[in-house]
Each structure stands twice: as structure tokens, then as C-alpha cells.
Amino acid sequence: MPASKINQQQPAGRKFGLPHILLTLGLGILLCGEAYCGYRLHALSSQRKQLKEDYSTINNITFGVFSVDQWRDKIAVIVNGQVHDFKITPEQKKALQAEVEQALHGLVHKTITTINKPQTTFAGKLKKFAFNKFVDTDQVQALVPSFARTIINKVNSPASKKRLKDIATGKINQLKKETYDSTATASDTVTKYMYHKYHVSTAKQFDQQINSQIASIRTTSFDHLFAMLGSILIVLGIWWLLRNQYHLKATLYVMSLLFAFVLITVGITTSIIEVDARIKTVNFALLGQKVTFENQVLFFQSKSVSGIVLTLLHQPKADAVLVGILILVFIILFPVLRLVFTGVHILAGKEFAENKVVKYFAFQSGKWSMADVMIVGVLMTYIGLNGILESQLSNLNIHNSFLTTITENNSSLQAGYYVFVAFVLYSLILTTIIKKITPYVTRGAFNK
């Protein structure tokens, strides 16, 4: 250990002169700037989450492809259209004619056989005689086609057609009333609530409103993210500039710690991964008409580290709660404590600074603070989840002559992840710095 350096630093660290005040003031302003950007970033991220959640709720597949009401309405429109445009083509007319003729022939034949049955009563016998005398059955049969034509012409007349269509439409509407599920009321409530919330009145306006808001949030949140990272870079630049000013280092270190705390606060409360799987379009032809469902959200989820911990802690099962506690301790508590104790170590007097607990946390607890593991873990989860979603969704992609479905996976890493990465790198640099500037022996106490 360079003992001479230690002795020089010792008194310098205690004095608080003009350069200290200037440094504190300057960094304090920068810190306020960082905190403001962090606050805005957090607010924007939760706003984005809210928007996307609302969008996903209203466009959920439950209210689309899974809704019988939707299908009913789409099919009813098609069938009504078919009835309305119904025309008898010449071939159909011919076929119908043949059908009616056959029926009439059957009718005539049946009548004749009934009359020709052996009669017992006198009146019957007389009728039979008169019938055979006057009516030529062949002639009657020969008249059948012309009667059939009369019937068909009658049915095909505009007035009749209109009547028959009215009857068919009435019946279809009746069937329509007999087909329903419970999406209508739920969907109505949700839609009304959302439209009211966003002051829109149509689905199209709603989509536009949400999309434009999300786009604007995206650009501003990136600006704030860069501003935060920029302020961290400035702090590191100051370290480089003041690398020979030993008396300022304690002040500078404590201020740097405050920057780190802002980073981790924003990093754990801002969402890290957004998972968004949807069916973009379902397209198929029914009775020659196109049926389309658009933007069916299968799945949406956006969470921050603190959100993950809270979700786990709120589970009824003990093991999930345990995991939540572990993540809280190793990923949030230990990294923070580690930085706090380095601060304590550098500010406090020798006795306190050499305290076993303080030193353990400041220098030995790296094994237990797993913010860096979290970074790798989140990245692995993101890539793995993305891969599984992609392959599951690609199974749903169908392209053939009847049906076309296009799926979409919009999962992405969010600002919170980048802030968290920045925190981990920054705290790594800080712990390296503290090892260099500490006036006391930092390790080896156990063995030497």
C-alpha cells in the first residue's frame, strides 16, 4: 500500500473549501438535471405502458376472432347481401322448371290414380265415368310444362321476389337474434370507457390517437435517456479532469454516488421488456365476400424490475414470494448497500471505515450483488422469449387460397433496461475508483 498517499489525503478529505463548494454546486445542478430526466423517463414509460395496455384491451382477440357476436354480424351482412342480390340465372330457371314439372306430373298422376280406384258408391262411379269420358290424361300431362312456366314466371316477378326476399331476410334476422355470446356488453363497456378516456368516438380515431401518442413518447423518452447517459459521462469526465486533485476526491465520490442512486431508481421502476404478440390480419373469403379481422392482440405485457418483484411478492404461493424476495435482495438491495457502504467508508472516520461490516459490504460483497447477472439474465430472457414467440407465431402464419393470416411480434427491450445497464457499468467504474482512492487498507484482512 502506498502509505505516503494515504497520509496526504487524510487531512485534505476533511477540509471543505471553495473548490468543494463549486464542485458540489455544479454537480448538484447536473444531478437535478439527471433526476428530472429520470423522472420524465419514468413517467413517459408508464404512460406508454398505459397506452399500450389500453390498446391491447380494446383490440384483444377476445373481442375479435374469439367473439361470436363479431362473426355473426359479419356473416349476417354477407348472407343479407346474397339474398338482396339474388337473381335466377337461365340455368337455374331451367332446373327449377324441370323440378316444378316433375312435381306437377306427380300430382296429376296421383289424382288420376285416386279417381281410377275401383269405386263403390254410385256418385263415385259416376264421377269416374265422367272423368274418363271428358278428360284426356295425356292431354293434361302435356299441359304440365306450360303450367310450370306460369308458376315460375309468377314467382320470378319483381313483386313476388321482393316478398320472398323480405321473408328470407326476416328469417335471417330471427336466426341472428338466436346467436350471441357475452362479448357484446363487455366490449361495449370497454369501448365506451376507452373512447371516453381518450376523447374519441370511432375505432379509427382511437388507433390514430394511441399511435401518435406512442410515437411522440418514443422520441422524447430517447432524448431523456441520452440526457441521463450524457450527465453520467460528464461526471466521469470530471473524474478524469480532477484525477490529480486528491483533496476533491471524497466530495466528488459522494456526488457520483448520488448519480448512481438516481440511475438505479429509474432503472428499476421503468419497464425493461415489452412483449407484444398479435395477429395483424386474418383474411378469408366467405360466399365470395372478404372477411377481415385486424390487429388481434394475443398477448401484451410490459414490466419493470420492481413490477416483476411486486408481481412475484403478490403471489399466493410461497415459492414465488421467496423468489421475489431473492431478486429484491440480490438485484436491488445488495448493489445499493454496496454503494452506500463505499460512501460511508470514504466519509466516515478511520475507526468506522475499518469496521468489518462496512468493509465487507464495500469491497467483498461483489459476489452477492447480482445487478450484472440481472443484465445478462434479462437479455437472455428477451432473446429466448422472442425466439419462442417468433416460432409459435410463425406456426399461425397461413397463406393459402382460403385463408391468410399475418402475425406480428413487437417485443422489444425498453428504456429501463438501458438505464439499468448504465447503472451496472457506472457502479463497476465507481468500485474500481474507490479501490484506488480509499485512504485505508481495503482487503486481505482475513488472511494477512
Added chain:
Amino acid sequence: MAKKAAAPGVKKFNPSKLLLILGLGVLLCGEAYFGYRLHTLSNQQEQLKEDYSNLNNITFGLFSVEQWRDKVADIVNHQVKHFTMSPKQKQELQVEVQQIILALIDKAEALVNKKPKTLGGKIKKLAVKTFVNTDKIKAQVPEFAKTIIAKIDNPHNKTKLSTLALGKFKQAQQSGSLDSTITANDSVTQKMYAKYNVSTPDGFNNKLTASLAEIRAATYDYSFAMLGCVVVVLLLWWLFRKRVELHATLFIMSLLFAFILLAIGLTASMIEVDARIKSLDFVLLGEHVVFKNQVLFFQSKSILDVVKVLVRQPQLDSILVGILILVFSILFPVMKLSSTGIHLLSKRKIAENRFIKYFAFQSGKWSMADVIVIAILMTYIGLNGLLESQLANLNVKSDYLTIITTNNTALQPGYIIFISFVLYGLVLSTILKNITPYDSH
């Protein structure tokens, strides 16, 4: 000072050491047995879940021809039997029939009124003219039409028609393609029923749910027993914290416990993913159609299974993640445990090798990456109740809505075992740091 006392201790064999080895050996066998049982139970559970999800799968429910056949039969029956026309429709239909009858009468009249050429024809015309009063017939037309419509609309005929329609429908069922799917499904179902000695779907589900619950309880018991063994080992450390000569033996034995934990933690199922369509409930043409609990996915996965799934994905990055999980869950832990052993037992030069030291003291926390991955996956995939919670906020009942839920996704004992392994490993490396004769940094 630890070094001097411990180094000769390894060489000399004293009764207390033998006793320690024997005692810990018994405990180790106990742990291994619990681990083995846990492993078999977890395999059994995986099998049961697969069977359950196979039989409750959407292909046997919503997508099953057989299920729809019965429902469609009901619908046809309902529609034919309850075919009703509103008064307005009836009236319009009557007008239509009247028009046709009138047209026919006109036509017949015209035919008769044509100038007959033969004598017979003339007599016929005369006879018709005298006997048949067309106006009277025309006046009766509305009555006729009404009778015809009443005939169609009467209940007896409707029953007759519905039997006819159902007959036709049954005939359609016999067609080949339908039959083949039904027999395929039937044979699967029958096999499953035979396997579990049940005869109804409800019986099957009840039996499987019951045995799954039983297995779940048993696996938890075994995993707690395993953890108990580990806690005993840690207690021994505390008891013997002053007996420096026993530390090396105790440490090696502790490593063996860690290996068993790792083996079980990797192979026992650690997450149960359960995605299903909770209910599909609607009225179709007047018939209530209900499908409940349509299983889309219901499986348990161990870490190794997760790795397999990821490695089999087509994308390069998923394969990379699979390999990373493998590295953090197998390579690092094994290296770590071996390194701690090597560090403690071998000569100073090897023991102070940077590589060995990194793995012995620093690598432990990286296994936590797997724990984190599973935890995040769990919160993202498993506890997805976005729509339901939103609906609950709006006071909308979601019981009858068609929603994909994954709410029953849960962590499994394998996960607890793996976490215990990671923590136990971290504690062991802290212990090692205190007992090592060499520099640990």
C-alpha cells in the same frame, strides 16, 4: 494459522473424522434417495400432464368433429321443430301462394276458353262453363292458401321434418373423412381411459387432477427433505467452526451434497406452463354451445428441457441463449465445485491459479442468471391477467368470455432445489474463503 493445522489433518486419520464421514455419508445417501424420488416423481408428473393436456386438448374439444356433431344435431332439431314464422311473414307467404294459385286458375280458364275444334272439346267447354264457377273458386283461394301454410306450420309435420333432417344429417356423418378422425380420436381416448382405469372424461380429469395434487405434495416433501439435509450440513459447519482439522473433510463432503442438489435441480421440473382457453360459451342458432377448459399448452419443464426447447428453435440467437443457460447451469457450477475442491486439496501453485480462483470464488453468482431468466419468464408468460384485470376494473364479468389464460402457471420444486444449490454454492465459497490456507483473491 489455519494452514498449519489443516494440512497435517488431511493426512492423519482420527476417529472423529471417520465418524464425521460415516455420519455425513448416511445423510448423503438420504439426500440422494430423496433426490432420486423427486426425480422419478417429477418424470411421472410430466407424463401425467402430457396425458391430461392431450385429452383436454383443443383438438378433442373445440376442434373435434364429434363434439360439434352432437351440438349441430341439437341445433338442427331446435331449428326445425321451433321453426316459426312471424304473423307478417305468414301473411306475405300467404299472399305469395295465393298469387300462384290465382295464376294457375287463370291459365286453366284461358286454356278451356280457347276455341275448341272438335265436338268433344265443345261439349267439354260447355260442361265446364255450366258446372264450374271460376269466380267462386277464386274466392276460395285465400282459404286454400291458409290451409297450405297451416299444413306446413303444424307441429306434427315439423316433427316429421326434423326426423327427416336428422336422418339426412346422420347419413352425412357416415362419410369417410369424418369417420377417420372420429376413430383416431376414439382410439386415443380409449387407450388413455384403459391406462388410467376410467371410463368418462370427468373420471379421467378427476383422477389425473387428484394424482397430480398427490405428486405435487410428495415432491414438495422430498424437496424439503433434501433442503433439510443441506441445512444439517451447514449446522455441522457452525458446530465444527473451531475444529480446524475437520474442515477439509467436511468441505469435500459438502461438495458432494452440492453435486446432488445440482443434478436434481437440473433435471427435476422447475416451471409448469399452463395456457388454456377458459371457456367458450355462446348461443348458436338458439342452442347453447359451451366448451370449457380447452387446453392449449400444459407442460412441466426442467432447466434442461428449457435448454432443449431453445436450442431447437430455428433462430441463431435462441440457440445462443440455450447454450448460455447450459453454460450457467451446468458448466459454471461443475467448474465451480471442482475448482473449490482443487483449491482446497492441491498444492499452492495450482490453488493460486487465477482461473481456479475465479471459478472457486467469483463464478457462483452467474448461475443466478438462470434463476432470473425463469423468474422473468414466469412473470411475463405465467401471470398474464391483463385483460381480466382490466375487465375487473370496469366491473365486467369475464366468466363467459373467451379468454386465453395462463394463470395456473407455477413454479415447481426443481426451481427451489436449483436456487438452493446456487445459494449453497455461494455459502460454500464464503466458507472456503475463511478456511483456505492460500490467498483467496
